[in-house]
Amino acid sequence: MKRADLMQNIAILGASGYTGAELIRLIAVHPSMRIAALAANSKAGQSMAEVFPHLRHLDLPGLVTIDEIDFSGIDLCFCALPHATSQEVIAGLPKDLRIVDLSADFRLRDPEAYAKWYGNPHAALECQAEAVYGLTEFYRDDIRAARLVAGTGCNAATGQYALRPLIAGGLIDLDEIIIDLKTGVSGAGRSLKENLLHAELSEGAAAYGVGGTHRHLAEFDQEFSAIAGRPVKVQFTPHLLPANRGILATVYVKGDPRKVHGALHGAYAEETFLEVLPFGQVPSTRHIRGSNFCHIGVTGDRIEGRAIVIAALDNLTKGSSGQALQNANLMLGLDETAGLMAPPVFP
Amino acid sequence: MKRADLMQNIAILGASGYTGAELIRLIAVHPSMRIAALAANSKAGQSMAEVFPHLRHLDLPGLVTIDEIDFSGIDLCFCALPHATSQEVIAGLPKDLRIVDLSADFRLRDPEAYAKWYGNPHAALECQAEAVYGLTEFYRDDIRAARLVAGTGCNAATGQYALRPLIAGGLIDLDEIIIDLKTGVSGAGRSLKENLLHAELSEGAAAYGVGGTHRHLAEFDQEFSAIAGRPVKVQFTPHLLPANRGILATVYVKGDPRKVHGALHGAYAEETFLEVLPFGQVPSTRHIRGSNFCHIGVTGDRIEGRAIVIAALDNLTKGSSGQALQNANLMLGLDETAGLMAPPVFP
Amino acid sequence: MKRADLMQNIAILGASGYTGAELIRLIAVHPSMRIAALAANSKAGQSMAEVFPHLRHLDLPGLVTIDEIDFSGIDLCFCALPHATSQEVIAGLPKDLRIVDLSADFRLRDPEAYAKWYGNPHAALECQAEAVYGLTEFYRDDIRAARLVAGTGCNAATGQYALRPLIAGGLIDLDEIIIDLKTGVSGAGRSLKENLLHAELSEGAAAYGVGGTHRHLAEFDQEFSAIAGRPVKVQFTPHLLPANRGILATVYVKGDPRKVHGALHGAYAEETFLEVLPFGQVPSTRHIRGSNFCHIGVTGDRIEGRAIVIAALDNLTKGSSGQALQNANLMLGLDETAGLMAPPVFP
Amino acid sequence: MKRADLMQNIAILGASGYTGAELIRLIAVHPSMRIAALAANSKAGQSMAEVFPHLRHLDLPGLVTIDEIDFSGIDLCFCALPHATSQEVIAGLPKDLRIVDLSADFRLRDPEAYAKWYGNPHAALECQAEAVYGLTEFYRDDIRAARLVAGTGCNAATGQYALRPLIAGGLIDLDEIIIDLKTGVSGAGRSLKENLLHAELSEGAAAYGVGGTHRHLAEFDQEFSAIAGRPVKVQFTPHLLPANRGILATVYVKGDPRKVHGALHGAYAEETFLEVLPFGQVPSTRHIRGSNFCHIGVTGDRIEGRAIVIAALDNLTKGSSGQALQNANLMLGLDETAGLMAPPVFP
Known part of the structure; x- marks a missing residue:
């Protein structure tokens, strides 16, 4: 055809x-x-x-x-x-x-x-x-x-989908952003490294690139600072999961969770690939695997003024x-x- | 559109x-x-x-x-x-x-x-x-x-793709067919059974439905006997794998391996979804996952007159x-x- | 014998x-x-x-x-x-x-x-x-x-091993503790739940019990408040991993990372099962699987005054x-x- | 002590x-x-x-x-x-x-x-x-x-546990033995090979060393021929599974299944590590993981005179x-x- x-x-x-x-x-x-x-x-x-x-x-x-x-x-x-x-x-x-x-x-x-x-x-x-x-x-x-x-960067994309509208909207404390990210192994490519072997990786989990050393931080710095109009530095800790595809970013922010949800929902209302879940629901990497979709969930916490934004996308696709x-x-x-x-x- | x-x-x-x-x-x-x-x-x-x-x-x-x-x-x-x-x-x-x-x-x-x-x-x-x-x-x-x-049946389809042209062509001993099949877990559906739990299934392998009791044998019997014009009974042992999708059928037959390969190659030359690999190559369920394709490989054995046909497809798709x-x-x-x-x- | x-x-x-x-x-x-x-x-x-x-x-x-x-x-x-x-x-x-x-x-x-x-x-x-x-x-x-x-609780134990000496030592901000925890599936027991099926769980990751609702928070509250002599409330977000065993708790605190490491190292120097890694190293759930050992790592962050404590243990054993x-x-x-x-x- | x-x-x-x-x-x-x-x-x-x-x-x-x-x-x-x-x-x-x-x-x-x-x-x-x-x-x-x-060899051990007493007892057709074996990845060692990467191996299955080329055949030849007092050649097809440990050998023989079970049961009655299951039960690699035990099951088939012996052991241990x-x-x-x-x- x-x-x-x-x-x-x-x-x-x-x-x-x-x-x-x-x-x-x-x-x-x-x-x-x-x-x-x-x-x-x-x-x-x-x-x-x-x-x-x-x-x-x-x-x-x-x-x-x-x-x-x-x-x-x-x-x-x-x-x-x-x-x-x-x-x-x-x-x-x-x-x-x-x-x-x-x-x-x-x-x-x-x-x-x-x-x-x-x-x-x-x-x-x-x-x-x-x-x-x-x-x-x-x-x-x-x-x-x-x-x-x-x-x-695949991690950089995930974190930005969770955070850009919140920074742009002035909804969160810019000095208190923590991105705890979990990623599947294909993000590391097809390279022959011991830690990427099935026997070394399956049935387990560990952090890597800890302490503010991962290069995707450079993208966060560039983009978030540009949006905020002043330097913004986030904490970012990636973890390697026993899965081939998928990134899950759990982002801890200080701000009103309903407003956070509203800002994301509003920002992405017309976006085909960015799906903001109903408030309180959480995404899973299983539900975006192999696709160009990104699912984003927002919840509050028992501590007032805290919100958790969780974004999931397929590192190889979206x-x-x-x-x-x-x-x-x-x-x-x-x-x-x-x-x-x-x-x-x-x- | x-x-x-x-x-x-x-x-x-x-x-x-x-x-x-x-x-x-x-x-x-x-x-x-x-x-x-x-x-x-x-x-x-x-x-x-x-x-x-x-x-x-x-x-x-x-x-x-x-x-x-x-x-x-x-x-x-x-x-x-x-x-x-x-x-x-x-x-x-x-x-x-x-x-x-x-x-x-x-x-x-x-x-x-x-x-x-x-x-x-x-x-x-x-x-x-x-x-x-x-x-x-x-x-x-x-x-x-x-x-x-x-x-x-998903198993029945896999076995038939490996065997039908061989039976039709009179190329193999009809009384000596063994199908050793490995299947992912989604074939069992979304049912709440203890043996389908992640903790029970991952990192392991076991046979099930052994001894000629699996219901897909009824399809093999019906189809193979119809092709052969006389009763054909195969041995069929399915195994459950720690994978969500995919069936791999390793089929042991007695016949000339080159002729077996030729018959499959010829039979499926015009088929969009049935790919016969070059002689001696083996398929993997990883390479058909999520698709409607079926990969089929044929090898000989050091024992003359034996051939091994291996077919791989995604149980949920093809x-x-x-x-x-x-x-x-x-x-x-x-x-x-x-x-x-x-x-x-x-x- | x-x-x-x-x-x-x-x-x-x-x-x-x-x-x-x-x-x-x-x-x-x-x-x-x-x-x-x-x-x-x-x-x-x-x-x-x-x-x-x-x-x-x-x-x-x-x-x-x-x-x-x-x-x-x-x-x-x-x-x-x-x-x-x-x-x-x-x-x-x-x-x-x-x-x-x-x-x-x-x-x-x-x-x-x-x-x-x-x-x-x-x-x-x-x-x-x-x-x-x-x-x-x-x-x-x-x-x-x-x-x-x-x-x-298995999660409660993991978080406490990471945090008790820090709270006791007055080394961290008690109002700014975040525990991002990843756990294998066996912690949920042998129960027949859809989300525990292999097909639902493998090759993916998601949070659960979000927003300060997980019951192990009650143990954190009880223990940390008792140590501190005043109410302490932490943020705690558990995630379910495609692994059978193992908990990895990534704990974000505000305090001097070297002092944090020193306090943990000192507190556990005589403990057979609690291994504090050299500063900057991270533990993996693979390295404690099936055992009673708990590995604890501490790193700093590029942002001064932040420390990350990561603890790994086997939920079924330790x-x-x-x-x-x-x-x-x-x-x-x-x-x-x-x-x-x-x-x-x-x- | x-x-x-x-x-x-x-x-x-x-x-x-x-x-x-x-x-x-x-x-x-x-x-x-x-x-x-x-x-x-x-x-x-x-x-x-x-x-x-x-x-x-x-x-x-x-x-x-x-x-x-x-x-x-x-x-x-x-x-x-x-x-x-x-x-x-x-x-x-x-x-x-x-x-x-x-x-x-x-x-x-x-x-x-x-x-x-x-x-x-x-x-x-x-x-x-x-x-x-x-x-x-x-x-x-x-x-x-x-x-x-x-x-x-780890595969050689598994196959021999299934077969030695049957060959020694003259219970099976020596020219019709097929070993379809499934093995976890640790058997390949800690070597940096593309096919051993998590991304290449997980969630799938494939045969390797097909056609009577795997070196463990040399051990089968040596041992089985010595027992039988005449050359014995088996068919042996190994498959690589997405699991770290465990070998499952599904062995197809021609002989009376009850006698086959009896011979194995008798031969191993005093063996600490070799467990013959009740007739009709099948072993799983999950149930021997990390141990020195080997589980062996025997079933019949709907075709008279066929028996299936399935042996499971941990390749790194037993x-x-x-x-x-x-x-x-x-x-x-x-x-x-x-x-x-x-x-x-x-x-």
């Missing part, structure tokens, strides 16, 4: 990782996109069926190196490369190519903040200058007009590849929700 | 179970179907958001009792009810209503076989007489013309609700694959 | 639940205890091998009703019964029988607090008056002399049955660690 | 792997053994608390290289090294040192069989000549007298480190069951 002349040609760089595979999964049933090129330098020459057997039924181009791609026919390019690599690659791509980057490389507007959190000076400052921060619901117009969109596709839809003038309306997979 | 006048009105009876929810998940993005009525007697009055929060973003009709549904506007009705209940309900539905039944009630053509395996005489023999067995790829023409289609939708597409004259092309969800 | 004349005779009431089974697992290799009677009213007449096949190799008494037990030969009785039931049963037991109760019935010293949190007036106030709160390391002398010891056995050892004049030194099971 | 003068000094080579850690877990509560040296060449200089935090409470020697160990004071040495490495190391150890090897290096008596299955000529044929095959229940007397005992300790007990003249009677951990 797809009409070839109306189809947008898509390239994906870094197609052998989980976010690359997730992009292909989503685009495979997208009404207006066609995958024209797939690059994965370390696996060039292989077929996607070898690298990701769950995609074997698709008629996909084989994996090539980035250099082998002719970008002249590409309408939009997703970069699902590791950070640091991404900025080098993007600096060398055609200057008129629409790009959605899923790495951390273009999220921070301040080069000094980038250098501080990532440990190296930025290698593509020119590109960084034109990059738009890709939290779709809050940068929609900029994204529509952008050439380069920087996908957000937290990265789904967000990237949503942004690509905007950049290409397509329906923002195209290819993203499949319900979560439960159980 | 859906044009209301071309949309088929769908009713689902038994919408509070896993196969009901899976039907809704699939139909939610089907281009030509609209969910017009949802029944669940025990939860009538509730919304689907209460029963299945992962579907909360959908604009669905509330749950009602079956009696409350006006079937005059319904184009096709899915029955996702428990067996025994299903036959009673279907006996009372309009005689011209297209029905896809997901229960065990209309799978067996021989009433005596039904009574033997299910322990009660059949209560709707008239309906049974017109029911078509719903293994799509092998009953496609009958299904297209049918009013009532009986969905297969094993029940996806199959049901595929059949409904045929019955309504739609594209057989409509709503079913979403790739598997991995990881 | 066990010498019969030195063996203590043990009865377990409620032997068909998880804490009952855990007691048997531990006592089976205890050098000075012998299981003399096992009661489970709903399963009386069955063998333990039927109820818990993992115990089938043990030579255990069959399950009987509580009434059938002759308590005259029993040295100590564990009550692993549901709350409310426990107080009725214990009221009827011999007044000189040593009892360790694992239910919630005797944890709260204030009858009004009990009635408020549990919704019914207490039915055995006389027994409650003599009950000692069973947090071993803090009530050791009282427990040694007690006839009736009330096991703590959180209930292991604690109960540790207390029983004290009550019987045995080595406190007898039967409890088996290392955690990893992976 | 341990008396130092009666304690056996134990060395463990390869202490940084899962079987090494399992040995330490078991020996930590062994009444007559003391861990005197721990070697792990790649992690020499580290403490066990760093490598395996679950063992942090133990007062263990630090990790050293093998060369650093003074074997003169060692009573028995466990080698938990990778195969190929093990033979080289053992060839260089003192000739009078008692050794229990957990690798594959000394399991096969025929050097040609070794070379065929493992792809290299054996480097320590002299040692191989004196090695005793470590399937305790069947080589007890030889093990008692041995200097070097070769631990069995399948390797528990077996090794059982053998070490025999070699040192200790109670065979010392340190091995802890019940399984459930749930």
Whole structure:
């Protein structure tokens, strides 16, 4: 049913990782996109069926190196490369190519903040200058007009969905925000690390990146401070769960819980993918798995003036590849929700 | 984009179970179907958001009792009810209503076989007489013309995909077939049983329904004997795995492995959903999760004249609700694959 | 090797639940205890091998009703019964029988607090008056002399291990304590509830008992207020994890992180089962699974004056049955660690 | 309570792997053994608390290289090294040192069989000549007298427990044996392989080593042929499960099921660790987890003359480190069951 002349040609760089595979999964049933090129330098020459057997039924181009791609026919390019690599690659791509980057490389507007959190000076400052921060619901117009969109951190997206309207509305104490976050393992990618082995990870839980050291804090700092008009620093403790997908952010704030709920409900009333639950209900990562939806719940506490906001989304979908596709839809003038309306997979 | 006048009105009876929810998940993005009525007697009055929060973003009709549904506007009705209940309900539905039944009630053509395996005489023999067995790829023409289609058992489907072409081709010893099957837990439904608790099930494995007692044997007997033109009895031992979705059937046969592979490859060359892997490769349930695809691998053994056929499918999708939708597409004259092309969800 | 004349005779009431089974697992290799009677009213007449096949190799008494037990030969009785039931049963037991109760019935010293949190007036106030709160390391002398010891809540134990020395030492802001807790599913017992099914629970995470409603708050209130000498109310949000065993409590406090670490390290230096990790390290529930050990880690935060204390223990062992056995050892004049030194099971 | 003068000094080579850690877990509560040296060449200089935090409470020697160990004071040495490495190391150890090897290096008596299955000529044929095959229940007397005992493959042990008495008794067709085996992931060790990542493994199942290629077949061939007095070749298909521990072997044989049950029941009547269930019952890996017990069930089939034997054991305990300790007990003249009677951990 797809009409070839109306189809947008898509390239994906870094197609052998989980976010690359997730992009292909989503685009495979997208009404207006066609995958024209797939690059994965370390696996060039292989077929996607070898690298990701769950995609074997698709008629996909084989994996090539980035250099082998002719970008002249590409309408939009997703970069699902590791950070640091991404900025080098993007600096060398055609200057008129629409790009959605899923790495951390273009999220921070301040080069000094980038250098501080990532440990190296930025290698593509020119590109960084034109990059738009890709939290779709809050940068929609900029994204529509952008050439380069920087996908957000998956944890950063979750926390921001819970908090932005509250900070903007002046509803909470800005110096008393705690984000206790639980994440599935696919956020760490397909890397061979001992702590990601099934035998090391299943049937247990632990924190990591404690003490205010996780790099997604840089995004919280940038965005929350910009909204508040003054520096805002949150506490953020991520935990690794024995689950493949899903982020659950439990956010502790000081403010009136009913007003907090009202602000979130109002802010997201027209948003397709952001569902604010009735007051007192809590979301579960099970109920958004594999989808682009984000569920947000608000409760009060027995201690007056405290509210708990809990947000759940799928790190691979709404937290990265789904967000990237949503942004690509905007950049290409397509329906923002195209290819993203499949319900979560439960159980 | 859906044009209301071309949309088929769908009713689902038994919408509070896993196969009901899976039907809704699939139909939610089907281009030509609209969910017009949802029944669940025990939860009538509730919304689907209460029963299945992962579907909360959908604009669905509330749950009602079956009696409350006006079937005059319904184009096709899915029955996702428990067996025994299903036959009673279907006996009372309009005689011209297209029905896809997901229960065990209309799978067996021989009433005596039904009574033997299910322990009660059949209560709707008239309906049974017109029911078509719903293994799509092998009953496609009958299904297209049918009013009532009986969905297969999920285990029965998996075993048949592995074996039917081999029996039809006279390639294997009919008296030496062993199906060692591993299944995820959602096949047992949303029922409150001690052995289905997370604490009882996770991190372990065990057989159940051993010794030739599992009811899906009745389907194997019926189908394989019909193909062979003489009684065929297989051994079948199911095992329960700590996974929510997925069936892996490891089938041991006596025959030439290359011919076995060739027969399966040939039989399914034109089938969209049945993927025969290159000889020697093995499928994984991870690679078909949440999808309507079935992966089939064939290997030989160091003992000459032995072949191992391994088939993997998702019990809730290709094993029940996806199959049901595929059949409904045929019955309504739609594209057989409509709503079913979403790739598997991995990881 | 066990010498019969030195063996203590043990009865377990409620032997068909998880804490009952855990007691048997531990006592089976205890050098000075012998299981003399096992009661489970709903399963009386069955063998333990039927109820818990993992115990089938043990030579255990069959399950009987509580009434059938002759308590005259029993040295100590564990009550692993549901709350409310426990107080009725214990009221009827011999007044000189040593009892360790694992239910919630005797944890709260204030009858009004009990009635408020549990919704019914207490039915055995006389027994409650003599009950000692069973947090071993803090009530050791009282427990040694007690006839009736009330096991703590598993979550309550975890939070107290993280916080008691800090409150006692005046090291943290008493009005700003947040306990974000993650727990495995066995804490909910062997009950048939939809949310405890594998298909509902695996591969996901969600909060429950939110908003200051969880009953273990009553224990926090009682204990922390007693230590501080003034009312202390904490925030406490439990989350259910896809794991069978293990509690991880992430506790956010305001205080000097090094002093916090020092206080915990000092308080537990002589404790066999409480391991304080080097500053900056975090514990994992994987590393205490199946054991009576509790690991505690302390980190600072980039925001000065904030500390994060993370405590991990096994809810079935150190959180209930292991604690109960540790207390029983004290009550019987045995080595406190007898039967409890088996290392955690990893992976 | 341990008396130092009666304690056996134990060395463990390869202490940084899962079987090494399992040995330490078991020996930590062994009444007559003391861990005197721990070697792990790649992690020499580290403490066990760093490598395996679950063992942090133990007062263990630090990790050293093998060369650093003074074997003169060692009573028995466990080698938990990778195969190929093990033979080289053992060839260089003192000739009078008692050794229990957990690798594959000394399991096969025929050097040609070794070379065929493992792809290299054996480097320590002299040692191989004196090695005793470590399937305790069947080589007890030889093990008692041995200097070097070769631990069995974990899958090989499971299959042999199911089959040896049947082959010895002439009860089954020797040319029609099929072992369909399901194993947890810890059997693959702590190695960094993509297919062992949580994201790749959880919530799914697949076969591996298909077609008669798995090296444990060499052990089946050797042992079953020796018992039968003629060549016996079985079919063996292992599957990887989303669980950390546990092997379930479903064995299909032709023979009278009652006689099969009787033979196993009779053969193991006096065995502490081998539990034959009542006829018709099936074992579960959940019910032996973390223990040295093996549960075996037998059922018939609706097809006369077929029997199904299902055996379950923990690959890390009865399948390797528990077996090794059982053998070490025999070699040192200790109670065979010392340190091995802890019940399984459930749930």
